[in-house]
Amino acid sequence: xxxxxxxxxxxxxxxxxxxxxxxxxxxxxxxxxxxxxxxxxxxxxxxxxxxxxxxxxxxxxxxxxxxxxxxxxxxxxxxxxxxxxxxxxxxxxxxxxxxxxxxxxxxxxxxxxxxxxxxxxxxxxxxxxxxxxxxxxxxxxxxxxxxxxxxxxxxxxxxxxxxxxxxxxxxxxxxxxxxxxxxxxxxxxxxxxxxxxxxxxxxxxxxxxxxxxxxxxxxxxxxxx
Amino acid sequence: xxxxxxxxxxxxxxxxxxxxxxxxxxxxxxxxxxxxxxxxxxxxxxxxxxxxxxxxxxxxxxxxxxxxxxxxxxxxxxxxxxxxxxxxxxxxxxxxxxxxxxxxxxxxxxxxxxxxxxxxxxxxxxxxxxxxxxxxxxxxxxxxxxxxxxxxxxxxxxxxxxxxxxxxxxxxxxxxxxxxxxxxxxxxxxxxxxxxxxxxxxxxxxxxxxxxxxxxxxxxxxxxxxxxxxxxxxxxxxxxxxxxxxxxxxxxxxxxxxxxxxxxxxxxxxxxxxxxxxxxxxxxxxxxxxxxxxx
Ligand code: SF4
Ligand code: SF4
Numbered sequence: 001x002x003x004x005x006x007x008x009x010x011x012x013x014x015x016x017x018x019x020x021x022x023x024x025x026x027x028x029x030x031x032x033x034x035x036x037x038x039x040x041x042x043x044x045x046x047x048x049x050x051x052x053x054x055x056x057x058x059x060x061x062x063x064x065x066x067x068x069x070x071x072x073x074x075x076x077x078x079x080x081x082x083x084x085x086x087x088x089x090x091x092x093x094x095x096x097x098x099x100x101x102x103x104x105x106x107x108x109x110x111x112x113x114x115x116x117x118x119x120x121x122x123x124x125x126x127x128x129x130x131x132x133x134x135x136x137x138x139x140x141x142x143x144x145x146x147x148x149x150x151x152x153x154x155x156x157x158x159x160x161x162x163x164x165x166x167x168x169x170x171x172x173x174x175x176x177x178x179x180x181x182x183x184x185x186x187x188x189x190x191x192x193x194x195x196x197x198x199x200x201x202x203x204x205x206x207x208x209x210x211x212x213x214x215x216x217x218x219x220x221x222x223x224x225x
Numbered sequence: 226x227x228x229x230x231x232x233x234x235x236x237x238x239x240x241x242x243x244x245x246x247x248x249x250x251x252x253x254x255x256x257x258x259x260x261x262x263x264x265x266x267x268x269x270x271x272x273x274x275x276x277x278x279x280x281x282x283x284x285x286x287x288x289x290x291x292x293x294x295x296x297x298x299x300x301x302x303x304x305x306x307x308x309x310x311x312x313x314x315x316x317x318x319x320x321x322x323x324x325x326x327x328x329x330x331x332x333x334x335x336x337x338x339x340x341x342x343x344x345x346x347x348x349x350x351x352x353x354x355x356x357x358x359x360x361x362x363x364x365x366x367x368x369x370x371x372x373x374x375x376x377x378x379x380x381x382x383x384x385x386x387x388x389x390x391x392x393x394x395x396x397x398x399x400x401x402x403x404x405x406x407x408x409x410x411x412x413x414x415x416x417x418x419x420x421x422x423x424x425x426x427x428x429x430x431x432x433x434x435x436x437x438x439x440x441x442x443x444x445x446x447x448x449x450x451x452x453x454x455x456x457x458x459x460x461x462x463x464x465x466x467x468x469x470x471x472x473x474x475x476x477x478x479x480x481x482x483x484x485x486x487x488x489x490x491x492x493x494x495x496x497x498x499x500x501x502x503x504x505x506x507x508x509x510x511x512x513x514x515x516x517x518x519x520x
Binding site: 157158159160161162163164165166167168169170171174175183184187196199200202203204205208 | 309310314336337338339341342350352353354355356357358361372388389390393394395398399401402404405408409417460461
C-alpha cells in the first residue's frame with residue numbers, strides 16, 4: 001500500500017485559508033489501513049473543520065480514491081454539493097489527490113484540491129494497526145531472485161548490490177542501530193537456502209532508466225511505456 | 226607514483242590520511258598554510274603517500290581532488306579517495322578522468338559514509354553505484370573504455386585501492402565482498418581501524434591466498450573519551466578496554482607518548498601479517514614520524 005501520515009492541522013488550516021465551503025474526501029484503501037484517511041479519520045477531520053468555522057458541504061471515503069472510476073462513482077450523486085464547494089480536502093496519498101483533481105477537471109469544475117496527508121512511499125503492513133515497513137522501491141527490474149527474497153535496493157540504506165559496506169555493527173545498519181543490516185539478512189538467508197555462493201556473482205549497476213519518472217503502465221499490454 | 230609499483234618492489238608501504246579544509250584554497254602562496262598541508266608536512270619523508278578524504282563523514286568541505294592536486298604541487302604523492310555517496314556514474318567517471326589528467330596516480334574507491342552522519346543531513350544520497358562497481362568501472366577507464374563500452378581518447382592510468390573491515394561480523398561476508406573487489410580491479414587494500422592482533426590474524430589467514438597487498442589501518446586513540454566515543458558512534462570499530470584504560474592512566478600532557486607506545490605495540494604484532502601501514506591520525510600527524518622512527 002501507499003503509506004501516509006497526517007499533516008499538522010495548522011498546515012491544513014493554512015491551505016484552506018479563504019475557503020469557507022469545503023468538501024472532504026478520504027480513501028478507504030491504503031489511507032484507511034494507515035488510519036489517516038479512512039471513514040473514521042474523515043469524520044474526525046469534519047469535526048475539526050467545523051470547530052474552525054468551516055462549512056463542510058459533504059464528506060465521504062471512496063473505496064479507493066486513486067482509481068478514477070471509483071472516485072467518480074462516489075462523486076456523481078453529489079454533483080450539486082460539489083459545485084458549491086470552494087475547496088476539496090483529500091485525506092489520501094498524493095495519487096488520490098491528483099486523481100480527485102482529474103475527476104473534477106473532467107466534470108469541468110475548477111475547484112482547488114488540497115492535501116491533508118504526507119505520502120511516505122510503498123509500504124507493507126507487518127502488524128495491522130501498528131507497523132508497516134518499506135521493502136520495495138519499484139525499481140522496474142526486480143532482483144529478489146538473486147538476493148534471497150530480501151531487497152537491497154530498498155532495505156540497504158545505500159542500495160548496495162554487491163555486499164555490505166563496512167559499517168554494520170552487531171548485525172545492525174550503520175545508519176540506524178535499530179535496523180538490521182540488509183546484507184547480513186541476505187547473507188544469512190542465502191546460507192539457510194544453501195545458496196551463499198550465488199552472492200559471489202558481480203551485480204552490474206542498476207538500470208535506473210527503468211525508474212525514470214513519470215512511468216506509464218500500459219495495462220492492456222502489461223508493459224511500461 | 227603508483228603505490229602498486231612500490232608493493233611490486235616489495236616495499237612496506239606507509240600512507241597517512243589528511244582531511245581537506247572546510248574552505249577553499251585559492252592561493253597556494255601567501256597566507257597561512259592550510260591545516261591539511263600542515264599535517265602532510267609533518268609526515269613528509271616518513272610516508273610514501275597521503276590519503277585525501279572525500280567529504281569524510283558526509284561533512285561538506287574542499288573536494289578530495291582539489292586537495293590532492295594541491296598536495297601533489299607541494300611534492301606529496303596523494304591517494305585520491307572517492308566515495309559513491311555524492312555523485313552518479315557520470316560524475317564519478319568524469320572525475321576519474323579529471324584526476325588522471327591532473328596528475329593523480331592513486332585512487333581509493335569507497336562506498337562512503339551515509340549522508341545522515343554529516344552536516345547536511347537533508348541532502349539526497351546518490352549511491353548510484355557501489356564500491357565494487359566503481360572499481361570495475363575505474364579498471365575499464367584504465368583499459369580505455371567507459372562503463373558503457375565507449376572508447377576513450379586516452380586511457381587513465383590509476384592504481385586502484387579499496388578498503389576492508391577486518392572487524393566485520395560475519396567476516397566471511399566482508400571477505401566475499403573483498404574478493405569481489407579484487408575481481409573488479411582492486412590492487413591494494415587499506416583496512417578499517419583494528420586494535421586487536423587476533424582480529425587481524427583471523428582475517429589474514431583467509432586473505433593470504435588472495436595475493437593482494439593489505440595496509441594495516443591505524444586510528445590513533447587520543448584520549449579515553451575518544452575510545453569510548455568510537456565504540457559508541459563509529460560503526461565497525463572496537464576499541465578494547467585496555468587501550469581506554471591505558472590512555473586514561475596518564476596525564477593529558479603524556480597522552481601522545483602513551484598513544485605512541487600503544488600504537489607501536491600493535492604495529493609490531495600486526496606488521497608481519499601486512500604489506501604496509503595506513504595511519505588515520507585525526508590531527509595528530511606529528512606522532513606518525515615518531516612511530517616510524519621507532520619501528
Ligand atoms: S529489486 Fe527491490 S526495489 Fe526492485 S522491484 Fe524488487 S523489491 Fe522492488
Ligand atoms: S550497514 Fe548494511 S544495510 Fe546499512 S548501509 Fe551498510 S550494508 Fe547497507
